[in-house]
Amino acid sequence: MRLPILICDDSNMARKQMARSLPLGWDVEITLATNGQEGLDAIKAGKGDIVFLDLNMPVMDGYEVLEAIQKQDLPALVIVVSGDIQPQAYERVKQLGALDFINKPTSKEKITDILHKYGIVNPEQLAAIKNPPAQYIGNDELATLKSTVDDSNNVDITPYRDSYQEVANVAMGRAANLLARMIGTFIHLPIPNVNMLETSELHMALSSIEDNESMSAVCQGFIGAGVSGEALLLFRDSAFTNMAQLMGFKGELDDHGQLEVLMDVANILIGAYLKAISEQLDMNLAQGQPVVLGQHLSISELITRNTSRWQRTLAIEINYQIESFDIKCDLLILITEDSLTTLNNKVGYLFDEEA
Known part of the structure; x- marks a missing residue:
């Protein structure tokens, strides 16, 4: 009888990456869930003896799934696979009964090591099976996805949006981890919003923050x-x-002091985010000097003052919220339209390489 495996992640790319990272020859039946509620339903239906669970998902997030499993005493061994690498995230999922935690992006080595660690599979057993089951490989589906990604002449992000979302998710977690370690508190992470926006749409997106x-x-x-x-x-x-x-700021919190705090936060979040993007896509991104767009202004005033800066762009929007404090900040990564051919090739290569 095949072992029921559940992969629960809202990212299609992450689900495929996770499935491809499972040990070759492992006799399993894989179920995919796109949010926590689907995942919980699958566990209740006996389709998740082993669960690979993301944390940031719509409908029901990974923390809520773990709480439900614990409260309802459901028979599932859960391994969290997440881009949120804050120490507090690891502690919380362990308290909620997770077996262990794997940082995204995952790999065959990470998955195999953790399965061996807990005795879920053993090397001798896997080595005895020469041909992996067809349900695991999913050759036809993967070939279709790869052929879409390999179309490097298409500068539309539509076939790549899920890949961009996953890259953005990993970068978001690394940036939050750096800030969380510095200020000593937990940062709630959203699902990154990735869209191609015209100038007017970008202004509308910015206005919605107000x-x-x-x-x-x-x-x-x-x-x-x-x-x-x-x-x-x-x-x-x-x-x-x-x-x-x-942040332990000791000076007077006047306009100059607030600007100093703003610059410190920007250096942490922007620097860590761009570094994580660079590492994932294997490219160097040089950063310019930070520029103050305005202080103590409404969003509409900020837009009016800077309307000429922003044209049609690939926009990644992230809202960081610091737990137990009334602190919210929005990070937007705006990438020019003429960058898309290069970026599409990069995420296409990343996807192809992981296959």
């Missing part, structure tokens, strides 16, 4: 071989006092 608060913003350009863009950090003025306290 919540009747004045904001301060800093922008930092970046450039690499065939890729350029800007990283934009929007910070609510009401959050400065708490953030200054968390």
Whole structure:
């Protein structure tokens, strides 16, 4: 009888990557779930003796799934696979009964090591099986996906959006981890929003952030071989006092002091985010000097002052929220349209390489 394996992740790319990372020859039956509720239903239906669980998902996130498994005493061994690498995230999932935690992006080596560690599979047993089952490989489906990704002449991001989303998710987690370690508290992570936006749509997206608060913003350009863009950090003025306290800022929190705090946060989040993007896509991104777009302004005023900066762009939007504090900040990565051919090739190569 095949062992029921559940892969629960809202990213199609992550699900395929996870399936391809399972040991060759493991006699399993794989079920895929796109959110926590689907995953929980599959576990209740006996389709998840072993569960590989993402944390940031719609409908029901990974923490809620773990709580439900624990509360309902469901028979499932859960291995969390997430881009959220904050120490607090690891501690929380272990407290909720997770067997262990694997950082994204995953790999055959990571998965095999952890399965061996807990005695779920053993090398001798796998070595005795020469031909992996067809259900595991999914050759036809993978070939179709690869042929779509290999179309390097298409600068539309539609076939690549899920790949961009997963790369953005990993980068988001690494940036949050750096900030969380510095300020000593947990940061709630959203599902990154990735879209190709016209200028008017970008303005609408920025306007949707407004919540009747004045904001301060800093922008930092970046450039690499065939890729350029800007990283934009929007910070609510009401959050400065708490953030200054968390970061150990000792000066007077006037306009100059607030600007210093804003720059420190921007350097951490933008720097770590772009570094994670660079590492995943194997490319160097040089960063320019940060530029203050405005202090104590409404979003509409920020847009009016900087409308000429933003054209049609690939926009990655992330909202970081710091637990137990009234601190929210929005990070937007805006990548120029003429960067898309290079980026599509990069994510296509990444996807192909992992197959």
